[in-house]
């Protein structure tokens with residue numbers, strides 16, 4: 001029988017790669033997971049509160065979940081962690097919490113942003129209630145899917161006496177390290193998606209994203225919209241490359257506007273082709289998504305999804321379109337309305353899920369997420 005002592009000890013103690021132990025600060029003025037450079041994996045989960053959870057119960061829940069999130073994102077086990085070994089590699093784990101209308105209604109004396117609630121109906125929508133609304137949002141993201149799965153399980157275990165899972169939507173981007181940091185993501189249509197986006201760390205981003213109203217419990221937080229949008233890849237397969245590029249107004253290889261040569265070139269919406277038609281068509285997604293008022297912009301931080309196909313299809317995929325904006329009515333809704341009126345991409349897209357949450361501000365050590373509402 002081979003004895004364990006015969007196995008030589010490693011000459012050099014095992015060290016984890018820096019990427020795996022990278023930590024995103026949990027505490028701060030704003031919650032992490034928004035201005036954070038997007039991690040490779042992200043799961044969005046909505047919870048329904050149990051009937052008997054009142055303001056005090058909700059505060060208790062958020063104290064527990066905040067403690068879990070603070071520990072896990074720092075690479076430490078949660079209290080009573082059943083698998084503490086899975087907590088040691090955070091790989092930029094972030095946990096971001098959001099509140100739906102029912103949580104806000106627990107404290108009626110503190111007014112909530114008027115946009116909190118379902119979005120207006122859009123003609124493109126084919127909404128499945130299985131992917132709609134919810135009382136508490138958990139956005140859990142990491143570059144490592146095992147870390148993410150463990151963190152989410154710890155949070156849900158601690159939440160289960162207060163709430164049940166309403167929906168669960170996992171999404172992904174390319175693996176960390178497979179592209180240079182800062183590379184814009186590609187969606188499953190193969191498009192570079194996220195080029196024109198406010199840049200975290202700039203005044204522009206802060207103005208567009210963070211709620212600035214000192215009289216509100218949501219001050220320092222933001223508005224979150226999640227749209228689950230099915231992308232019909234089987235139908236997209238039948239469109240030639242030129243048609244694909246026309247539908248958005250950008251090329252597929254570099255993501256440059258059809259009037260430019262590099263990804264970040266400014267599109268020239270006035271340019272005409274030889275026969276007098278706009279180079280970037282009237283129906284192009286980027287023309288329709290850009291409104292004249294620069295305060296009507298949003299911060300997009302979406303993820304791809306890819307689920308088992310059913311029927312005769314070979315794919316069941318789409319985009320978890322996630323956007324952050326200080327005012328959903330002023331920023332998100334008019335853009336979505338414009339796309340609803342005209343956008344060639346609609347030929348291949350079907351929004352099937354829709355949810356809106358207030359993301360409360362961040363907290364300091366000793367505090368908890370949601371204290372400005374529930375405290």
Ligand code: HEM
Nearest residue numbers: 187191192193194195196229248286289290319321335336
């Ligand atoms: C731009 C794809 C849904 C808002 C773009 C671009 C692509 C794209 C390829 C060009 C590159 C870029 O700047 O990111 C998609 C796909 C969608 C989708 C595949 C659905 C599956 C939406 C929705 C909204 C939206 C629902 C908002 C309601 C925007 C905005 C831009 C944009 C604001 C930048 C426009 C500009 O150049 O000013 N999208 N998009 N998109 N999209 Fe979408």
